[in-house]
Amino acid sequence: EDQVTQSPEALRLQEGESSSLNCSYTVSGLRGLFWYRQDPGKGPEFLFTLYSAGEEKEKERLKATLTKKESFLHITAPKPEDSATYLCAVKDGSEKLVFGKGTKLTVNP
Amino acid sequence: ETGVTQSPTHLIKTRGQQVTLRCSSQSGHNTVSWYQQALGQGPQFIFQYYREEENGRGNFPPRFSGLQFPNYSSELNVNALELDDSALYLCASSFGDRELNTFGSGTRLTVV
Numbered sequence: 001e002d003q004v005t006q007s008p009e010a011l012r013l014q015e016g017e018s019s020s021l022n023c024s025y026t027v028s029g030l031r032g033l034f035w036y037r038q039d040p041g042k043g044p045e046f047l048f049t050l051y052s053a054g055e056e057k058e059k060e061r062l063k064a065t066l067t068k069k070e071s072f073l074h075i076t077a078p079k080p081e082d083s084a085t086y087l088c089a090v091k092d093g094s095e096k097l098v099f100g101k102g103t104k105l106t107v108n109p
Numbered sequence: 110e111t112g113v114t115q116s117p118t119h120l121i122k123t124r125g126q127q128v129t130l131r132c133s134s135q136s137g138h139n140t141v142s143w144y145q146q147a148l149g150q151g152p153q154f155i156f157q158y159y160r161e162e163e164n165g166r167g168n169f170p171p172r173f174s175g176l177q178f179p180n181y182s183s184e185l186n187v188n189a190l191e192l193d194d195s196a197l198y199l200c201a202s203s204f205g206d207r208e209l210n211t212f213g214s215g216t217r218l219t220v221v
Contacts, residue, residue: 004151041217044212087151095165096142097210100151101149102151
């Protein structure tokens with residue numbers, strides 16, 4: 001059974017303090033690893049899809065990387081508006097996404 | 110291009126009642142998936158509809174059922190509501206088996 005574990009559960013940073021979020025996964029036949037951002041009471045907002053080990057993608061202050069067992073979401077010089085819950089999900093050959101519980105990021109000014 | 114819209118945004122029901130949640134998929138998308146997100150948890154897959162047929166189901170009992178209409182909009186029905194059904198229900202649409210899912214803002218269901 002596919003499993004996704006995210007760490008830490010919560011992270012507090014000062015504005016400008018860079019850090020990384022971790023997503024460890026086990027999946028039979030990875031068809032994609034997804035990062036989403038979710039604001040309170042809202043649906044997940046798509047950030048990145050990674051397909052194979054070694055792949056990297058960037059968007060503004062965010063950079064996602066992928067190995068055979070885990071993915072990292074690096075946040076460089078975060079701002080208060082980056083505060084949100086970041087969700088990681090994997091897809092195998094089936095129709096469903098399997099999500100982790102998320103990392104709640106708080107960036108203080 | 111319109112996104113995924115869900116209605117209602119909030120709903121309060123009594124245990125034992127039935128509820129219907131609605132979802133309009135993003136323009137050009139023909140596949141709709143439903144997820145349940147309990148507080149502090151990640152979304153869990155309920156089922157997916159493609160061309161009006163159920164195309165996969167997660168570990169949810171039969172009292173969770175759905176429909177997809179010719180215009181690709183969808184409904185999620187839950188019978189005999191239980192307190193544990195209180196959650197944010199998310200609808201996501203995609204085109205065929207393309208991995209990118211666009212999520213709606215969800216319906217917050219509270220069962221009392």
